[in-house]
Amino acid sequence: MRLDYLTIFPDYLDALRLSLPGKAVEKGLLELHVHDLRSWTHDRHRTVDDTPYGGGAGMVLKPEPFGEALDELAVDGATVVVPTPAGRPFTQPLARELATRERLVFLCGRYEGIDERIIDRCVDEEISIGDYVLSGGELGAMVLLDAVTRLIPGVLGHADSAVEDSFSAGWLDCPHYTRPEEFDGQRVPEVLLSGNHERIRRWRLKQSLGRTWQRRPELLEDLELSKEQQQLLAEYIREQETDNH
Numbered sequence: 001m002r003l004d005y006l007t008i009f010p011d012y013l014d015a016l017r018l019s020l021p022g023k024a025v026e027k028g029l030l031e032l033h034v035h036d037l038r039s040w041t042h043d044r045h046r047t048v049d050d051t052p053y054g055g056g057a058g059m060v061l062k063p064e065p066f067g068e069a070l071d072e073l074a075v076d077g078a079t080v081v082v083p084t085p086a087g088r089p090f091t092q093p094l095a096r097e098l099a100t101r102e103r104l105v106f107l108c109g110r111y112e113g114i115d116e117r118i119i120d121r122c123v124d125e126e127i128s129i130g131d132y133v134l135s136g137g138e139l140g141a142m143v144l145l146d147a148v149t150r151l152i153p154g155v156l157g158h159a160d161s162a163v164e165d166s167f168s169a170g171w172l173d174c175p176h177y178t179r180p181e182e183f184d185g186q187r188v189p190e191v192l193l194s195g196n197h198e199r200i201r202r203w204r205l206k207q208s209l210g211r212t213w214q215r216r217p218e219l220l221e222d223l224e225l226s227k228e229q230q231q232l233l234a235e236y237i238r239e240q241e242t243d244n245h
């Protein structure tokens with residue numbers, strides 16, 4: 001997979017070289033190219049923004065540098081993505097969809113955003129990472145990249161990790177524990193020490209479903225639970241009710 005970033009703050013994206021995306025680059029599973037948008041300007045001041053037509057606060061990123069850059073970068077079936085609060089909400093299914101593309105080009109907005117003619121002419125996906133406003137698209141693009149990179153085959157050390165993550169099957173992940181067995185008087189749940197794989201599987205599934213019911217009940221509305229899943233969730237709810245009485 002090849003990723004290109006167009007930004008006026010290329011240094012901001014140095015952090016991409018750390019952690020998982022960096023490892024994916026080292027393993028040859030990902031190609032990362034960060035481009036300074038100013039490289040596609042032609043005036044002495046390397047101008048990338050201008051005042052908005054119609055007046056009002058803030059500046060708008062000019063269309064010409066993006067247009068020229070995309071003539072070079074948006075090739076070979078590349079998908080052009082703009083992180084924006086006005087976009088489609090980012091979810092795990094959307095991350096999975098993006099992980100199947102061979103080339104992604106991210107346009108990082110700043111100020112009031114990018115001239116709409118670029119969005120209309122060149123952009124395939126507008127994606128929001130949440131209902132709040134950041135000062136630039138770089139963080140948004142990094143969030144998208146991180147979530148997508150985890151899904152590229154061979155990137156995660158253990159292939160099952162991504163499958164068991166929250167939202168993968170539609171519910172939240174179960175709680176996790178490591179050594180020591182006892183910490184500040186709190187013991188690890190006995191079942192996890194039992195070595196009984198079937199009991200552990202059922203306990204984890206029950207915790208996942210139970211947590212989802214408690215914390216994000218709307219996620220369960222979209223799922224068709226199997227008989228076993230329904231039974232485990234009913235057990236979890238009964239246990240909670242008993243604990244609360």
Ligand code: SAM
Nearest residue numbers: 083084085109113128129133134135136137140
């Ligand atoms: N005027 C824009 C609005 O109200 O929708 C906000 C512009 S914001 C200050 C500057 C840039 O940050 C945007 O162009 C976008 O690239 C990025 N950004 C801000 N919030 C975002 C979010 N929730 N998701 C994705 N990108 C975001």
